[in-house]
Amino acid sequence: MAKPRYLVTGGAGFIGSNIVSALVYAGEHVRVLDDLSTGSWENLAALEHSSVERIQGDIRDADTVARACEGIEVVLHQAALGSVPRSVDDPITSNAVNVGGTVTVLDVARRMGVRRVVFAASSAAYGDTEVLPKHEDMAPRPLSPYAVTKRSCEHYCEVFARLYGIETISLRYFNVFGPHQTPEGVYAAAIPRFVDAALARKPIRIFGDGEQTRDFCYVDNAVAANLLAASTPRKLTGEIVNIAGGRRVGLNDLCAEIGRHLGRHLVVEHAPARAGDVRHSLADVSRAKQLIGYEPKVRWEEGIEPTIRFVDALRSSGLAAAARLVAAFRARRSLVSARDTQGGVNDVAARPEAT
Numbered sequence: 001m002a003k004p005r006y007l008v009t010g011g012a013g014f015i016g017s018n019i020v021s022a023l024v025y026a027g028e029h030v031r032v033l034d035d036l037s038t039g040s041w042e043n044l045a046a047l048e049h050s051s052v053e054r055i056q057g058d059i060r061d062a063d064t065v066a067r068a069c070e071g072i073e074v075v076l077h078q079a080a081l082g083s084v085p086r087s088v089d090d091p092i093t094s095n096a097v098n099v100g101g102t103v104t105v106l107d108v109a110r111r112m113g114v115r116r117v118v119f120a121a122s123s124a125a126y127g128d129t130e131v132l133p134k135h136e137d138m139a140p141r142p143l144s145p146y147a148v149t150k151r152s153c154e155h156y157c158e159v160f161a162r163l164y165g166i167e168t169i170s171l172r173y174f175n176v177f178g179p180h181q182t183p184e185g186v187y188a189a190a191i192p193r194f195v196d197a198a199l200a201r202k203p204i205r206i207f208g209d210g211e212q213t214r215d216f217c218y219v220d221n222a223v224a225a226n227l228l229a230a231s232t233p234r235k236l237t238g239e240i241v242n243i244a245g246g247r248r249v250g251l252n253d254l255c256a257e258i259g260r261h262l263g264r265h266l267v268v269e270h271a272p273a274r275a276g277d278v279r280h281s282l283a284d285v286s287r288a289k290q291l292i293g294y295e296p297k298v299r300w301e302e303g304i305e306p307t308i309r310f311v312d313a314l315r316s317s318g319l320a321a322a323a324r325l326v327a328a329f330r331a332r333r334s335l336v337s338a339r340d341t342q343g344g345v346n347d348v349a350a351r352p353e354a355t
């Protein structure tokens with residue numbers, strides 16, 4: 001196998017596996033470190049086995065991270081325990097994995113001579129600030145242990161850049177969704193959960209009145225942001241940038257759009273709002289554009305169909321088959337083809353739909 005230049009931590013998870021796919025389609029060999037706590041190797045089932053080096057292990061274990069960082073130029077650090085409610089239930093584990101794991105990744109990376117770490121931060125750091133759109137100069141007001149962990153890691157990224165000279169950047173994702181996001185479990189995110197219920201012809205459960213808004217970001221945009229951050233020639237020194245779709249969507253409107261794709265009206269039931277959830281969210285993405293050239297090229301509405309296809313295939317045929325089916329679907333729509341993505345990472349980043 002050719003020597004990988006990129007390490008994707010959490011590469012067996014939702015966003016990570018989409019990043020790995022984009023890198024492989026760009027002709028890269030990629031190393032993945034994942035403990036499979038929420039991810040699965042089956043997310044990578046559509047990729048040539050020889051293109052992806054898999055290490056099963058924990059980001060908190062320095063020896064494992066050192067093995068994973070061997071010869072690596074850029075770490076795309078996605079591994080974490082996601083979900084606000086999970087962190088409310090168990091703040092100690094969320095902190096240990098997200099903060100402890102990230103400090104371990106940063107420390108091992110700088111000792112091993114890794115040039116750059118791209119960190120998966122979160123819009124949760126903003127909390128319930130009234131001002132919209134949210135921009136990076138606003139004072140963060142985390143509302144949950146998860147948000148605190150993500151904000152702390154941003155600080156660590158800044159401090160490691162200043163103290164040790166390793167290049168870092170934090171990408172504050174806003175509600176990423178798309179194929180490979182699991183609808184399963186109590187901590188599932190809204191869109192796959194809604195799609196799953198709709199496909200099963202069950203009522204869609206919304207926490208709160210459904211008038212809350214989110215800036216939903218189709219995963220191809222988040223992938224493009226990672227590739228741009230990985231490849232920008234500019235020196236990165238711990239900057240924080242919003243990565244989002246740049247538009248605000250109400251949950252009731254989202255359900256109506258899913259129903260439109262399925263050709264029927266969906267039944268919605270409302271449950272009490274959850275602790276730690278924010279009311280409204282919308283990103284100003286101008287800093288990401290200025291710093292790394294990021295623009296949300298795929299609208300959230302365009303991401304609903306591949307998401308439905310993925311969840312549908314997952315339900316009927318299992319994860320590996322769903323991964324293959326969605327890869328073929330994307331290729332058929334000529335969004336991506338292994339044949340026409342022979343360029344470097346920059347070429348893929350310029351075409352975020354290529355995942």
Ligand SMILES: NC(=O)c1ccc[n+]([C@@H]2O[C@H](COP(=O)([O-])OP(=O)(O)OC[C@H]3O[C@@H](n4cnc5c(N)ncnc54)[C@H](O)[C@@H]3O)[C@@H](O)[C@H]2O)c1
Pocket residue numbers: 009010011012013014015016033034035036037038039040057058059060077078079080081082083097101120121122123172173174175176177
């Ligand atoms: N999905 C979103 O909307 C969103 C929003 C903001 C930030 N993020 C961040 O993006 C990153 C990826 O999120 P995702 O939605 O793909 O979640 P995910 O759960 O699908 O992926 C996380 C991956 O990390 C792995 N992992 C967890 N703990 C680990 C550990 N100790 N060692 C090694 N691997 C470990 C999991 O097995 C999984 O494969 C996370 O850091 C998350 O906090 C996601």
